[in-house]
Amino acid sequence: MTVPLRLGTRKSLMATSQSQIVADRLTALTGREVELVGVTTFGDVSRAHLTQLGGTGVFVNDLRGRLLAGEVDFAVHSLKDLPTKPDERIAMAAITRRDDPRDALVGPVKLRDLPAGARVGTGSPRRVAQLRLLRPDLDYVPIRGNADTRIGKVTSGELDAIVLAAAGLARIRRDGEIAQVFEVDEMLPAPGQGALAVECLADRDDLIELLRAVDDPPTRAAVDAERSVLAALEAGCAAPVGAFASGDGHILNLTATVVAVDGARSVRKSASGPSTTAVEMGRELAAAMIAEGADTLMGEQAH
Ligand SMILES: NCc1[nH]cc(CCC(=O)O)c1CC(=O)O
Incomplete structure (x- = not known):
């Protein structure tokens, strides 16, 4: 044995x-x-x-x-x-093989139905920036701690809602508390999420x-492309960078964004190509984003 x-x-x-x-x-x-x-x-x-x-x-x-x-x-x-x-x-x-790559809102109602000024918890600049594009009138509160602790802040009424990865919620069997799963077009996930x-x-x-x-080779190709964007932008997991790629195992479609924390400005680009060129695709997309000012937007985070 x-x-x-x-x-x-x-x-x-x-x-x-x-x-x-x-x-x-x-x-x-x-x-x-x-x-x-x-x-x-x-x-x-x-x-x-x-x-x-x-x-x-x-x-x-x-x-x-x-x-x-x-x-x-x-x-x-x-x-x-x-x-x-x-x-x-x-x-x-x-x-x-990737689980649900999307972000999810845990709370009593969907994002559009939260009252103005509602307190939404998330520690991620990527999420805050994209949420501000959807609902500029809400109050985004930084939070830390594991998923249980974060969900507890909604249950206790300290926060009105929080945003977490759908995959993580499913893994700890708290996906029953999800009020809304964001489509990747409205909230690009973190590179590799899920x-x-x-x-x-x-x-x-x-x-x-x-x-x-x-x-899972198709997942590997997708996340290679996403992480290649992040690497070329010289950004880390705390950067306001979203990237998502998917495909049929042959052709890969990649979309990435850099969003200013105020949610007012962003650079967003897409590309497609053979899965075998995932890394180059990500690198080239990042270069095109930098040409449109992505690194200036990221630089503002530091201040
Ligand atoms: N940074 C924490 C983290 N790392 C991975 C996940 C979720 C699961 C995943 O993306 O695979 C989470 C929590 C969250 O972002 O909600």
């Missing part, structure tokens, strides 16, 4: 849920047992300082450290939280081969 593979995961409900989903799928497809190993990351311990530590990248680095230390065999991350700069010691062995990345050490060829069982 072979020993179970050790899947390192943060202990939050979202992290353990998505790790378990990948573990079960891997076992179903390969027959290999997987055991979850819960780790407390530095980011979990010093939540208060998360911005200073560099956002969600802390969680990723900590789990990568466990891989390098040989404590776990692989890890599952929300792809949208992964920095675009690769770490050559780590292989992205698989990208799972997809999971499976990582292991780059020198473990047999393991990479095994983990490939849960890889």
